[in-house]
Amino acid sequence: MSIVVGYIPTPEGEAALERAIREASTAEAPLVVVNSTRGDVFVDQRFVQSDAAKELEGRLAASGVEHTLLQPVGGHDAADEVLDAAETHRADLIVIGLRKRTPVGKLIMGSTAQRILLQAECPVLAVKA
Amino acid sequence: METFDLLMQGFSTAATPMNLLYAFIGVLLGTAVGVLPGIGPAMAVALLLPVTYSLEPTSAFIMFAGIYYGGMYGGSTTSILLNTPGESSTVITAIEGHKMAKSGRAAQALATAAIGSFVAGTIGTALLVAFAPFVVDFAVSLGDPSYLAIIVLALIAVTAVLGGSKLRGFSALGIGLAIGLVGADPVTGQQRLVFGQPLLVDGLDIVVVAVAIFAVGEALWIAAHLRRKPMQTIPVGRPWMGKKDWKRSWKPWLRGTAYGFPFGALPAGGAEIPTFLSYVTEKKLSKHPEEFGHGAIEGVAGPEAANNASAAGTLTPMLALGLPTNATAAVMLAAFIQFGIQPGPLLFDSEPQLVWALIASLFIGNTLLLLINLPLAPVWAKLLQLPRPYLYAGILFFATLGAYAVNLQAFDLVILLLLGLLGFAMRRYGLPVLPLVIGLILGPRAEESLRTTLQLSAGNISGLWSEPVAVVVYIIVALVLLAPLVLKVIRKRRPQSVLAGNVPLGVGETAADNDGVVAGTATVSQRDGDRVRPDSNRDGDPTGQGPDEASGISDGTEARHRAEEIKHEREKS
Amino acid sequence: MKQLASRLKGRSELGIAALLGAVGLIVILDALSLNVPYSQADPVGPKTLPYIVGALLLVCAVLLAINILRGGQGEAEGGEDVDLTHPTDWRTVVPLLGAFVLNIAIIDTVGWVISGTLLFWGSVWALGSRRYIRDGIISLVMALGTFYGFYLGLGIALPAGLLEGVL
Numbered sequence: 001m002s003i004v005v006g007y008i009p010t011p012e013g014e015a016a017l018e019r020a021i022r023e024a025s026t027a028e029a030p031l032v033v034v035n036s037t038r039g040d041v042f043v044d045q046r047f048v049q050s051d052a053a054k055e056l057e058g059r060l061a062a063s064g065v066e067h068t069l070l071q072p073v074g075g076h077d078a079a080d081e082v083l084d085a086a087e088t089h090r091a092d093l094i095v096i097g098l099r100k101r102t103p104v105g106k107l108i109m110g111s112t113a114q115r116i117l118l119q120a121e122c123p124v125l126a127v128k129a
Numbered sequence: 130m131e132t133f134d135l136l137m138q139g140f141s142t143a144a145t146p147m148n149l150l151y152a153f154i155g156v157l158l159g160t161a162v163g164v165l166p167g168i169g170p171a172m173a174v175a176l177l178l179p180v181t182y183s184l185e186p187t188s189a190f191i192m193f194a195g196i197y198y199g200g201m202y203g204g205s206t207t208s209i210l211l212n213t214p215g216e217s218s219t220v221i222t223a224i225e226g227h228k229m230a231k232s233g234r235a236a237q238a239l240a241t242a243a244i245g246s247f248v249a250g251t252i253g254t255a256l257l258v259a260f261a262p263f264v265v266d267f268a269v270s271l272g273d274p275s276y277l278a279i280i281v282l283a284l285i286a287v288t289a290v291l292g293g294s295k296l297r298g299f300s301a302l303g304i305g306l307a308i309g310l311v312g313a314d315p316v317t318g319q320q321r322l323v324f325g326q327p328l329l330v331d332g333l334d335i336v337v338v339a340v341a342i343f344a345v346g347e348a349l350w351i352a353a354h355l356r357r358k359p360m361q362t363i364p365v366g367r368p369w370m371g372k373k374d375w376k377r378s379w380k381p382w383l384r385g386t387a388y389g390f391p392f393g394a395l396p397a398g399g400a401e402i403p404t405f406l407s408y409v410t411e412k413k414l415s416k417h418p419e420e421f422g423h424g425a426i427e428g429v430a431g432p433e434a435a436n437n438a439s440a441a442g443t444l445t446p447m448l449a450l451g452l453p454t455n456a457t458a459a460v461m462l463a464a465f466i467q468f469g470i471q472p473g474p475l476l477f478d479s480e481p482q483l484v485w486a487l488i489a490s491l492f493i494g495n496t497l498l499l500l501i502n503l504p505l506a507p508v509w510a511k512l513l514q515l516p517r518p519y520l521y522a523g524i525l526f527f528a529t530l531g532a533y534a535v536n537l538q539a540f541d542l543v544i545l546l547l548l549g550l551l552g553f554a555m556r557r558y559g560l561p562v563l564p565l566v567i568g569l570i571l572g573p574r575a576e577e578s579l580r581t582t583l584q585l586s587a588g589n590i591s592g593l594w595s596e597p598v599a600v601v602v603y604i605i606v607a608l609v610l611l612a613p614l615v616l617k618v619i620r621k622r623r624p625q626s627v628l629a630g631n632v633p634l635g636v637g638e639t640a641a642d643n644d645g646v647v648a649g650t651a652t653v654s655q656r657d658g659d660r661v662r663p664d665s666n667r668d669g670d671p672t673g674q675g676p677d678e679a680s681g682i683s684d685g686t687e688a689r690h691r692a693e694e695i696k697h698e699r700e701k702s
Numbered sequence: 703m704k705q706l707a708s709r710l711k712g713r714s715e716l717g718i719a720a721l722l723g724a725v726g727l728i729v730i731l732d733a734l735s736l737n738v739p740y741s742q743a744d745p746v747g748p749k750t751l752p753y754i755v756g757a758l759l760l761v762c763a764v765l766l767a768i769n770i771l772r773g774g775q776g777e778a779e780g781g782e783d784v785d786l787t788h789p790t791d792w793r794t795v796v797p798l799l800g801a802f803v804l805n806i807a808i809i810d811t812v813g814w815v816i817s818g819t820l821l822f823w824g825s826v827w828a829l830g831s832r833r834y835i836r837d838g839i840i841s842l843v844m845a846l847g848t849f850y851g852f853y854l855g856l857g858i859a860l861p862a863g864l865l866e867g868v869l
Contacts, residue, residue: 037359040830042166042783043211043513044359073357077832166782183856213782293777296765300722303759307729310755314748319736321752322729347781352829353795356785517783519840522825525798529805529821530814530848534858542806546799557790558718559776572751580746588745 002030004091006082006116007056008046011129012097019127020095021063030066032089036081039073047071079115086120094124132262139485143191143493151188152490155195156497162196163203164509165520166213166360167351170200171456175339176524178464179531186468187483191490193464197457198250198494201440202502205242205433206509210235211360218400218436221408225421225428230363232424239368239506241378241426242433243499248379249386249434250495253441256390257448258488261477264449268474273585274595276474277578278602280571283452285606286397288564289613301560304551305568308333315573316580328540335463337532338569341545342562343460344528346552348521353553355517362513368506378430381411385434392435393442396454400439407431441491448484450474451574459566466570473574715776719767726759797828813863818845 005020007013017033024031033056037047048056048071060067068089072081086094098113117124142148162173174193181189208219209226222242229238268276288298311322312332323329370378388403388410411427412418421428446452451472453459465472470480477484502509532545555562586592594600733752741747778786801824809817823841831837849869852858862869 038830039357039359040516040518041514042360042517043362043510045362045514047359049359049361073359167784180856183858207782294774296762296769297776299758300718300762300766303722303755303762304725306751306755307725307759310729310752316744317738317741317748319738319748321736321748322732349795349798350779351781351783352798353790353792354784354786354788355791355794355829356783358785516831518826518829518831521829522822523844525802525825526818526822526844529802530818530852530860533809533814534852534856534860537858537861539806539810542802542809546802546806554718554721556779557776558715559778560718572755576746576751579751580744583745584743587742 001092002032002089003027003093003095004032004034004082004086004089005095006078006097006112007033007035007048008078008097009048009052010046010097010099012099012127013046014097015127015129016095016097019125021060021065023093023095023125024065024067025063027092029092030068030089031060032085032091033060033067033069034072034078034082034085035069036072036076036078038077047073077112077115079112079119082112082116083119086122091122093122094120096124096126098126098128132258135481135485136258136489138482139487139489140492142187142482142486143489148188148191148486148490149493151184151192152195152494153497153501155192156199156202156494156501157195158192159196159199159201160203160206160498160502160505160509161199161512163200163205164207164512165203165515166207166211167347167517167520168524169204169456170196171460172343172347172524173200174457174460174464175336175343176527176531178336178339178460178467179534181464182467182534186470186480187486189464189468190461190483190487191494193461194487194490195494195497197440197461198246198437198491199498200457201250201437202243202246202498203509205246205436206239206502206506207513209238209242209429210363210365210510211513213360218404218439220401221404221432222429222436224408225425226433228422228424229426229429230365230424234424234426235363235365236368237370237374237426238424238429239365240370240503241374241430243368243502244370245378245382245385245430245434246437247495247499248382249389249436249438250441250498251492252383252386253390253393253438254444254488254491254495256438257441257445257491260394261445261449261488264445265474265477268450269478271474271598272596273578273581274593275598275602277575277582277593278599278606279450279452280575280578282602282606282609283396283446283454284564284568284571284575286395286609287454287567289609290397291399291561291563294559295613297558297560298564301555301562302564302568304560305565306572308338308548308565309569309572315577328538333544334532334535334541335466335569336535337541337544338548339460339463339566340528340532341548342552342555342566343456344524345545345549346556346562348524348528349549349553350556352521353557355521360513362510365506365510368503374426377417377426380414381407381427381431382434384410385431385436386438389435389438389440390442393439393454394445395442396446396452399455400436403435403439404432407435444491447472448476448487451476453567453570456563456566459563459570462570463566715770716767718776719763719770722759722766723763726756726763729759730756794828794830798825801825801828809863810861811863813865814860815842815845815849815865815869816863818848 003020003024005016007017020031035048037044053069053071057069060069070081070085082094082096085091094116096113096116113126117126143152158173159170162168162170173196177192177196181192204219205222205226207213208223209230212223212227226238226242229235284302288302289295291298307322311329313320313323313330320330385403385407388407389400392403393400408428408431411425411431412421415421415425415427417425443454443458446454447458447462451462451474453462462472470476470483528545529542532541533539535541552562555565582592583590586595594603729752733749733756736749738747738749780786801821804824805817805821819841822844823837826837826841849860852860
């Protein structure tokens, strides 16, 4: 039983992470942080590396919650990675951040959040920045 | 002042709005391909060859010149921001440049690289203007025996000096020469290696070969070993330098230029040695030697200037003698042949307008680079967000399109595929591609000279060394071939000495106190007595990332080895 | 197991030596088949260089074979975007070659716009992109754009194939 959170270093991601830490400490459940990349771009600003990764670990440790940081580089979409993590860790709750999207943007880019909302087997908490 | 007049005429050709536009496109494309990992100026020029068919040769070469200089510039940008030296010549820049960027001085590192490139490129081009006519005069006075000797020297030097394994270099050279044989013999009309294929009678299209080796082979090779992990970039603002940075930069720029130009002009001189020499010199002369290894601006300014000056130097033998000494120059020579222009000493006489417009456009391109790129650095960093599949699919797409557009024959695509697979296999098994391309370009010219030489001597083989220059050049060829053997013997006697000479002390040093990721740098090669390959640290993970990879066992032991070796080197010096 | 693998790897490089030897042999045999009378004006003739090149290739082939059998190994080329820590990824390369071959096979009949679209789309897919619709649109735009670009800008008429009359 655990809580899975999709994390990217943006305001939405931070909001989701903060909320997930709170949820995890009240429920006393282990927290699984997923920060993935498809690995198909040269530079992915949403992927947390070296210094930033250490900092993230530090923050999680400071929160006192039992935690795991997953950083899959598997060529899959972020939605798949979060859903996979939720399944393997038998999540009670998935926390994600939402950002504002124009209808056109949604049409072209598809939506990670939307896929998680539709396909998750457990409740999903969507946090806005 | 004849040269000056010609140069001014060149400027008037190069400064027409159309040609300025091509120069602009050239520097933009060049910088873009320099920034993008996996694509370099040689590949970019090769891919553009077919597109430039219908252009004026002058316009095409103005664009190519822009790509050449732009590629240098773009390469230094990525080596500073990403610590991924794309070419061996920017390895040194990456050492101090990336450290500067990490400590928040990316703007100054980029600025000193850009302005240094401009200074060195401009001085280098001026040196080209000053020296090329002399080289041409000298070359024109030579007979075929000497010219043949010089071609042989160029072939041997590129094959034997560059790259790790001589044997594999000569294998690649042999393949290139064999490809150059295909088609009807120009003297007798005899068909060689045609196998009854009418499409082969005209020989293999040099554009198709260049695109296959540089674009298809490279794209397939990268696709087979695609890096899946994103690199880590350092955000930049607009590059700028303070007064103190200027003060610390200008001398290294000039010294770097002085190292770079002559090495670039030598066959097989390349850019690695001068950038390294510049680095060592700056370290020695600096008032802040303690900053070296932690982001010293001199360590970016000097090598970056040396790199660009060597690029200008490379153009001297290319334009004055028709000898390519690096991949981009080789592809540009292929372009000359494609346009029906015979490269060689007579080029300055037969195509003065083209040559001088090209040289003038180097000055223009250099200035454009500075003007465009200082403000655009953040935009270039954005280019790295391009998904890899699109980049490599695009390379294959344009390679196919270009090779097909030459003759509109699917047969050319079969050749493209076969030679692309050859290029893939060569990369897989460590056969360098440069000797192949240079053999392909110079082979037919060597044969021509050989025939004329022996025709003049009525078949007497002594005609080969009938000129003093030819004798001298053959002696140099012998030295190039024998020197490494002699060195090897000496090294065996003194196994402890650092005879490799060009072992970049600095590289090893930073590698040790780096995040322990620049694996297997030059220092390793002392043990097996092989030549130092400055680009061998590409094999490691130079991106300075990946905590999980970096903490691997092998890295730890490697770092310790290196630390010991460095300590040893320090004691010596 | 590991030993077997490393031996196989060594053998695969022997293929390069074999290739060099074969090319050298072909070059020499081809030169032998040339029939040129000796000419005063051209004492070298068209055969000399092929002999030299063929000999160079044969010597390299032999030396390379010896080098490999003694444990020598070519150093695979690194690069900015090359990760040599994992073996050759045939699952990427083979589909990529498939897209390439398909293009060769159909370009003359169906025309560049269709074959080029398939080439780009197939390559992108092979390289791991899975955004089918976006990739398809980009592929089509690339093929159409180059078709018209070459026609209008360079005066080169790429084959229209099936779409003859439509474009």
